Amino acid sequence: DAMVIQNPRYQVTQFGKPVTLSCSQTLNHNVMYWYQQKSSQAPKLLFHYYDKDFNNEADTPDNFQSRRPNTSFCFLDIRSPGLGDAAMYLCATSTYGGGTEAFFGQGTRLTVV
C-alpha cells in the first residue's frame, strides 16, 4: 500500500546530541510537512516543502533543520535537542492544490534524556 513511513517510531537521544528523524513516502506527493505534537496540544507546523522549495514557519527554532534530497524522502534534523523538544514528530504529504488532504505517517516519539 502507498503510504508515509517514519523511522524510527521511538527515538531516545541525549540532551544536546544531534538527532535525525526520517520520513519516506510512496505516494509521489510533491508537498511534505513536518509537524511537532506535544501532549494535549495541536500538531504544530515546523516547515514544509513544495517540491524542493523549503518553507520555514516563522516561529520554528533555528535548532530545527530539514532536508529533502528527493521526492520520496524528507529528514528532520535537530541540532542540539533540549528537554523541551521531546514530542511526537509527524510527517505528512499532500498534492499541491486547494483543499487536498494530508496523509500522515505514524510519527516518531522523541525522548530527550
Next chain:
Amino acid sequence: AQSVSQHNHHVILSEAASLELGCNYSYGGTVNLFWYVQYPGQHLQLLLKYFSGDPLVKGIKGFEAEFIKSKFSFNLRKPSVQWSDTAEYFCAASSGNTPLVFGKGTRLSVIA
C-alpha cells in the same frame, strides 16, 4: 492569524449516545475544512473534508459534519457512538494551498 478552536478537551459518552464535537475556525476567504481521527497508537486518518458545495458532509464510519459559514463552524456529529470510536479527534483548516492548521483535539472516550 488563522486558527482553529475545539472547545471540548475530553468527552465521555456511553455507547449508543449521540456525539457532537465543536470546531470553529478563524479564516478569511475560502476555507477548506477537515476532521482527522487518531486511534490509540495509530496515525492521523482523514474522517471527512469540506471544500465547497453541500455544507453537510458525510465521512467514514457514520460520521458527518456541517459547515455553517455564518458561525464559522464545522461541527462533527455521529448519531450513535461505539466503543471503537474511542480516539482523539482533530479539526483542521486550510485556505488555498496553505498547510493545515489544527485545533488542539478532543479526546473521546466511549464507555460500555
